[in-house]
Amino acid sequence: MIYLDHAATTTLRDGARRALERSHALAPGNPSGQHGAARLAKYALEEAREVLAERVGARPDQVIFTGGGSEADNLAILGTARAWAEGKRILVSAGEHKAVMSSADLAISEWARLDGASRSRAVGVERSTATRAERIALKSSGHVDLDDMCRRLGADGEVGLVSVMAVNNETGVVQPTSAVGEIVRRMAPRAALHIDAVQAAPWNDLAPIVETADSVAISGHKFGGPQGVGALIAHDPRRLRPLIVGGGQEWGARSGTHNVAGVVAMVAALEETLERRADEAVRIAALALEFRRQIERLWPAVMWNTEPEETVPGIIHLRLPSLQAETVLAMLDHVGVCAAAGSSCQSGAMEPSHVLMAMGFGAEQANESIRLSLGWDTSFADIDGAVSALDAVISQLGGLGAAA
Amino acid sequence: MSGGVDSSVAAARLVADGHEVTGVTLKLWGGDSDSGCCSVSDVEDARRVAAQLDIPHYVFNFADDFDTHVVEPYVAAHRVGQTPNPCVECNRHIKFARLFERAQQMGFERLATGHHARISSDGGVFRLLRGTDPAKDQSYVLYMLTQRELAQTWLPMEGLTKAEVYDEAARLGLRTAAKPESMDVCFIQRGRRADFLGERIPMTPGVIESTDGSVLGHHQALEMVTIGQRRGLGIAAEGRRYVIDIRPDEGKVVLGTESDLLVDSVELRDLTFTAARPTGRTITAQCQAHGTAHAATLDGSTVHFESPTQRVAPGQVVAIYDGDECLGGGIVAR
Numbered sequence: 001m002i003y004l005d006h007a008a009t010t011t012l013r014d015g016a017r018r019a020l021e022r023s024h025a026l027a028p029g030n031p032s033g034q035h036g037a038a039r040l041a042k043y044a045l046e047e048a049r050e051v052l053a054e055r056v057g058a059r060p061d062q063v064i065f066t067g068g069g070s071e072a073d074n075l076a077i078l079g080t081a082r083a084w085a086e087g088k089r090i091l092v093s094a095g096e097h098k099a100v101m102s103s104a105d106l107a108i109s110e111w112a113r114l115d116g117a118s119r120s121r122a123v124g125v126e127r128s129t130a131t132r133a134e135r136i137a138l139k140s141s142g143h144v145d146l147d148d149m150c151r152r153l154g155a156d157g158e159v160g161l162v163s164v165m166a167v168n169n170e171t172g173v174v175q176p177t178s179a180v181g182e183i184v185r186r187m188a189p190r191a192a193l194h195i196d197a198v199q200a201a202p203w204n205d206l207a208p209i210v211e212t213a214d215s216v217a218i219s220g221h222k223f224g225g226p227q228g229v230g231a232l233i234a235h236d237p238r239r240l241r242p243l244i245v246g247g248g249q250e251w252g253a254r255s256g257t258h259n260v261a262g263v264v265a266m267v268a269a270l271e272e273t274l275e276r277r278a279d280e281a282v283r284i285a286a287l288a289l290e291f292r293r294q295i296e297r298l299w300p301a302v303m304w305n306t307e308p309e310e311t312v313p314g315i316i317h318l319r320l321p322s323l324q325a326e327t328v329l330a331m332l333d334h335v336g337v338c339a340a341a342g343s344s345c346q347s348g349a350m351e352p353s354h355v356l357m358a359m360g361f362g363a364e365q366a367n368e369s370i371r372l373s374l375g376w377d378t379s380f381a382d383i384d385g386a387v388s389a390l391d392a393v394i395s396q397l398g399g400l401g402a403a404a
Numbered sequence: 405m406s407g408g409v410d411s412s413v414a415a416a417r418l419v420a421d422g423h424e425v426t427g428v429t430l431k432l433w434g435g436d437s438d439s440g441c442c443s444v445s446d447v448e449d450a451r452r453v454a455a456q457l458d459i460p461h462y463v464f465n466f467a468d469d470f471d472t473h474v475v476e477p478y479v480a481a482h483r484v485g486q487t488p489n490p491c492v493e494c495n496r497h498i499k500f501a502r503l504f505e506r507a508q509q510m511g512f513e514r515l516a517t518g519h520h521a522r523i524s525s526d527g528g529v530f531r532l533l534r535g536t537d538p539a540k541d542q543s544y545v546l547y548m549l550t551q552r553e554l555a556q557t558w559l560p561m562e563g564l565t566k567a568e569v570y571d572e573a574a575r576l577g578l579r580t581a582a583k584p585e586s587m588d589v590c591f592i593q594r595g596r597r598a599d600f601l602g603e604r605i606p607m608t609p610g611v612i613e614s615t616d617g618s619v620l621g622h623h624q625a626l627e628m629v630t631i632g633q634r635r636g637l638g639i640a641a642e643g644r645r646y647v648i649d650i651r652p653d654e655g656k657v658v659l660g661t662e663s664d665l666l667v668d669s670v671e672l673r674d675l676t677f678t679a680a681r682p683t684g685r686t687i688t689a690q691c692q693a694h695g696t697a698h699a700a701t702l703d704g705s706t707v708h709f710e711s712p713t714q715r716v717a718p719g720q721v722v723a724i725y726d727g728d729e730c731l732g733g734g735i736v737a738r
Contacts, residue, residue, distance in 0.1 A: 326464055327509060327510060330462045333460060
């Protein structure tokens with residue numbers, strides 16, 4: 001099998017595997033307990049927290065462990081908006097992950113209901129009737145449109161929260177987070193800035209992102225950790241309303257018994273990632289380039305949806321004019337090549353990607369696009385195999401049409 | 405694979421026969437629904453069965469085509485007082501067209517479905533036959549298949565009664581073994597047809613008349629009335645009264661007795677035949693999915709019944725048979 005869907009989930013790193021095995025071999029221990037077994041678990045958990053905090057330039061008490069990236073995004077957005085004394089505007093980039101989009105829309109609709117109940121409160125014109133968060137436009141390159149963001153920050157009605165991802169999960173385009181941070185601080189100093197760094201963590205240094213934002217979400221399985229564990233690094237976790245209440249773990253920001261093994265493995269994966277990333281990034285960028293070169297030679301009509309210098313090394317997004325991504329992906333799967341069309345949804349059906357649509361693609365063009373994502377264990381043989389598989393699939397489907 | 409028991413067992417039988425099988429679930433509808441092939445839980449069921457059978461499984465999104473070829477015509481037909489059959493249009497335009505073409509494009513040799521019917525081949529001619537279980541026969545909704553589709557379609561349910569299907573699903577330990585059958589239009593929630601149509605087309609209230617022109621009452625929406633309907637109009641009259649005519653231009657619904665419904669013939673449009681057009685022989689015509697087959701002859705696009713038969717609502721399907729063989733059919737023109 002050739003696995004080229006690392007942006008969906010990536011291979012467990014050796015360090016993470018060892019950490020999981022070590023944790024599972026330990027005596028049972030709930031880190032919230034008061035006995036020796038509990039202390040062992042607590043020790044492992046807190047050591048992991050310290051390592052993570054140190055690696056991303058935060059204090060240990062700014063790290064909230066969650067059940068994954070979506071929960072971290074939800075906590076940042078709903079946890080912020082639900083703590084407001086009154087409704088405010090929320091700006092999200094049009095390319096955000098659905099975990100951000102949906103929680104921002106939910107926050108707005110919750111406030112719209114409250115505002116509806118007490119109309120007397122003065123809020124922005126757009127705000128009072130909005131049932132979803134405002135989208136900051138994307139440019140055709142896939143970057144967030146900073147001019148549009150400035151216009152929106154300057155409009156009437158206080159902006160309470162801005163969310164812009166660090167790296168897009170579908171296209172891999174690296175977003176100008178430091179510029180976003182500067183603009184938000186200058187134009188809306190009271191607004192919180194959330195950055196979804198789930199796809200950035202495998203590739204980019206998180207410290208500048210953490211420095212810029214009020215909160216940053218990461219997810220273990222995107223950088224070689226296990227699934228079902230993530231973290232929100234929050235400047236001030238005590239200001240967040242919790243989504244899960246109960247035993248008051250994580251300073252009350254996230255109740256529930258800790259996933260100690262998951263946390264320890266995630267942090268081990270991060271350490272291994274940081275150790276090897278410089279070399280891996282160069283190698284993977286070369287593999288991506290090689291893929292592109294070979295496909296270009298075979299099928300010059302292939303369209304590349306992004307420029308390599310604008311993206312993280314591991315994500316290739318291309319369009320096969322006149323071919324349906326659904327068909328192409330099923331046929332690739334049949335010969336053992338795993339790829340995707342963008343973010344996957346629960347039913348598994350493909351919808352035109354909202355990210356590509358925001359970049360100006362038509363629904364048809366979006367439905368002709370596929371994503372290949374490379375990871376730390378992708379080899380040259382994988383690329384070679386993927387090229388011949390894709391070549392065979394395109395041939396079987398009768399070749400590429402002219403780009404519409 | 406709809407997530408139902410029939411297509412699950414169909415896939416299992418093909419796998420057991422040693423074929424290289426791939427499961428496909430169609431996403432056809434983005435709106436609310438509580439049955440059919442559309443909901444996430446049905447997709448999950450199909451995916452789980454495919455995993456149990458160790459075959460690949462994909463979801464193909466044909467929602468746009470479904471909207472264009474099934475939902476919009478369904479709504480438009482109601483607007484002119486007709487009673488369409490969306491399952492037939494889905495088979496015609498989606499399953500045995502879009503899916504069929506995609507399967508061919510992908511290099512598959514056959515398309516298999518969980519329909520209860522049989523296909524036989526006899527001297528190079530493919531024939532569509534009724535299913536083994538008369539109560540579950542679905543040849544009626546497959547009447548539009550022609551040689552091209554029949555040659556490349558497999559119906560692995562052939563030879564099984566519905567009870568046997570459930571037994572086989574249970575024996576294989578398939579998750580769908582205990583699932584109830586879906587009966588309704590898959591894109592409309594149970595009991596919500598009036599709301600569904602009302603959101604899309606204006607509802608025309610009007611007069612209910614008897615055959616002599618006297619006013620019997622009023623109806624709320626002509627679009628919700630069907631020829632042959634006996635209940636639900638709120639008219640208390642002695643004897644059984646049936647809707648014998650719908651006049652969209654006047655907003656009128658006409659009630660009469662059962663004998664007023666009887667007709668000698670029915671005019672069809674868009675006739676298709678599974679093989680050659682039957683000539684000069686007696687056929688039977690079936691006007692409902694599980695209705696009686698009436699002896700008749702076919703003359704051009706007109707079906708002449710041997711004895712007077714209840715009028716069929718325009719838009720409905722009449723499938724024609726010779727014994728157990730479905731020869732084709734058409735849609736009631738008026």
